[in-house]
Amino acid sequence: MGPFVDEDHPMIQSGEVLSTPGELFRKFITFPLAAFIKSSPKTNIIMIPSTKDICHECLSFPQPPLDKAGLPKEVTCLCNPVQFRINEMLFAISNVDLLFHLNRDETGRVPSGTDRMSRMVRHILTQKHLYPLFPPAIGEVNMDLKHLTSLELKSTPDVLLLPSKLKYFAK
Numbered sequence: 718m719g720p721f722v723d724e725d726h727p728m729i730q731s732g733e734v735l736s737t738p739g740e741l742f743r744k745f746i747t748f749p750l751a752a753f754i755k756s757s758p759k760t761n762i763i764m765i766p767s768t769k770d771i772c773h774e775c776l777s778f779p780q781p782p783l784d785k786a787g788l789p790k791e792v793t794c795l796c797n798p799v800q801f802r803i804n805e806m807l808f809a810i811s812n813v814d815l816l817f818h819l820n821r822d823e824t825g826r827v828p829s830g831t832d833r834m835s836r837m838v839r840h841i842l843t844q845k846h847l848y849p850l851f852p853p854a855i856g857e858v859n860m861d862l863k864h865l866t867s868l869e870l871k872s873t874p875d876v877l878l879l880p881s882k883l884k885y886f887a888k
Contacts, residue, residue: 718812718880719767719783719797721746729771738772747787754791762792765799767812768859777861778813778848779868798847798868809874811847816881818854834886838877845870 722741728734734741754760766773766780775781782794795801798811819837840849847868853860 718765718810718878719773720769720771721764721767721783722770722772723767724769724771742772743787750792751789754789758791760791764788764792764794765810765812766794766797768797777859778853779861779864796867800871800874806876807872807874808876808878809847809870810878811868812880813848813858814879814881815841815848815850816879816883818850818857820883821854822850834883835888838879838888841877841879842870842873845873 722738722745723729736744750762754762764783766775766783768776768778768780770776770783773780773783778797780797782796785792785794788794795810797813798809800807800809802808816834816837819840820833823837823840841847847870848858848860
């Protein structure tokens with residue numbers, strides 16, 4: 718999961734980088750992936766973009782897959798967010814810090830003893846939406862409202878992956 722070439726990297730922010738985003742992607746992502754796949758030929762890799770990626774042509778959410786040009790055939794590029802099956806397991810992945818946004822915008826009286834992280838994930842699962850906030854977090858997400866239906870959960874996933882600045886957890 719991206720960002721693969723992060724817009725917030727200090728060297729990019731300060732203008733110290735002389736390479737293009739495409740050159741950085743090839744040097745730090747494509748070539749190491751090719752070497753890894755060569756050493757482990759039965760490995761398949763799934764790549765999901767980030768709205769913080771400067772090597773992706775689309776910076777709004779939801780995003781289409783990364784351009785696969787130059788990547789090994791064992792790499793599958795998927796959109797952000799994405800739902801897919803591996804065997805019988807349904808995965809749902811969103812590469813936007815939804816938990817942080819929900820945590821910041823949640824209002825109301827919270828019963829004592831409830832787990833905050835579980836409650837935020839419950840919002841996502843009960844609303845069947847991978848970004849159940851409207852309007853989106855200001856300054857955080859450039860939402861493309863034309864593609865809002867691609868954020869809907871078609872069914873409850875077995876595995877839900879949501880990267881966040883908040884403390885890590887697994888449930």
